Amino acid sequence: MKKKLQLSGIFIVLLIVFTIGMKGIFDGYYGFYYENKNYDKPLAYVISENIAQSKPVNMLTSYTGFDTGYGFYAPNVASDFVMSFELKDKNGNILEQKNMPYFKSKESRVRYTTVFNMFLDKISNKNTYDRKYYQYLDIIIKQIAAHVMKENPKASSVTTKLYLYDYPTIADFKQGRTNENLILIDEFKN
């Protein structure tokens, strides 16, 4: 009896792992290939979503770390962003230009740059999300900018620019385009 109970527990956990893995696959696939298209979700996708989002499963997975998909850098390596901050004093003189807040460790920088994943939504179809969500993303950028400004006591204003980092593809590189391109996505003045 004890063995059967243990086996049931194991199979439930494995089912959850499998379901979340499958949901990750669907999220990645439809997010990449059907981003701006209407589509009917396959039954397996709907079921995996419902299971993953049900409260007991959600609680279990949140407290065990099982709530992550496994599609790292897939199906496509997502584009990244670069933020630039230009700090000025009260007379409008440029004090400094920097790309991120000051961190003492590399690991903190890795953590900070994960925020940029959210900004991919800024370049997606504007009908994908509610207008408020885009405002929410803007608030995040402004808060980062406010923090950067606090780091320099002389600063009285900051101009923040969000760029999409566009590195030449293999084909572009072969044709002589070897420099990365920074595409301005948004600009804020605090």
Next chain:
Amino acid sequence: MKILFLLMNSKIKVMKKLDVLYTKIENFFFKQNNQTEFLSFFRVAIGSVILLQFITVIPDFDKLFSSSSIIPQDIMSVFTPDWLITFSKIVTFLQDFGIEESTTIMMTKISFITLCILIITGFYSRVSALLLLILQIALLKGSSFFAYGADFFTSMSLFYLILFPSDQYFSLRNFIFNRKPREINITPAKRLFQIHISIAYFFSGLDKALGFNWWNGESIWKAIHLPYSNRDLNFDFSWLIEHSYVLSFIGWSTIIIEMCYPFFIWYKPTQKTWLFLTVSMHLGIALVLNLYYFSAIMIVWNITNFYFEQTAKKAVPSSKKKISTQYIPKQIDS
């Protein structure tokens, strides 16, 4: 009557087959082997990785996790469910009792490090892992914008440390209390862990296989040139343009290593090779993408789950070892 007899007969056959299947499953999940080195390895290695990762962010702790973080906690918690205990909730709760945030932060840092040390040394590692998991989830979910793959795998590792009686062997607990390891069947938890990692790699590979850029090398090219990759060793990859087949090869290899992991890692003749390939892949990720802690955790997971399978196979009791005929002593009479 004859039909009834046939039906009964076929039902018995099906039951027998199911019984055989169940026995096989039970054997797979419960057959004990005395291999316990992987437990001590996992406990010490994962505890050390978690401790190191935490120590590296301590100088920037306030910027990432406190109320004065770069992005305010209330903004980050917009999508956090109410039932999740986040670090900001703990801070607010303790403030009601007159405990300042700075004190809570100090206590959190001390607790985190202490729990890691308890895990590493094997002093009530299960309870320590449970407490550390709660603390780690509170930090991770409270500042979810700053969380990445390594954090999820850290949580999962702590979950497995709760499941495993890892302080039964090579532990401070045994040393202090002069205890001997109890007989506990760890195979079920080990099998769960092994199947979990196999599923994870399979889906990781499948997801990549669905992206056409993984087949033509563009994904590898893009990944190694992301603005925050390759910043430590600054490898010059421009030569790869002249040899772009290398990029395609790495892309294909990544897909094959990951997707075929569940098959080749379980198949004994290829187990060692696949382990080597997978660990090499993670070393590459560490060196080029600079995701050191993520890679370290994945390497620990791989070694824990499949390296010691090799040694277990080798460690056959001497009485069962086959010996060459030349070593069989001749009978005195002959």
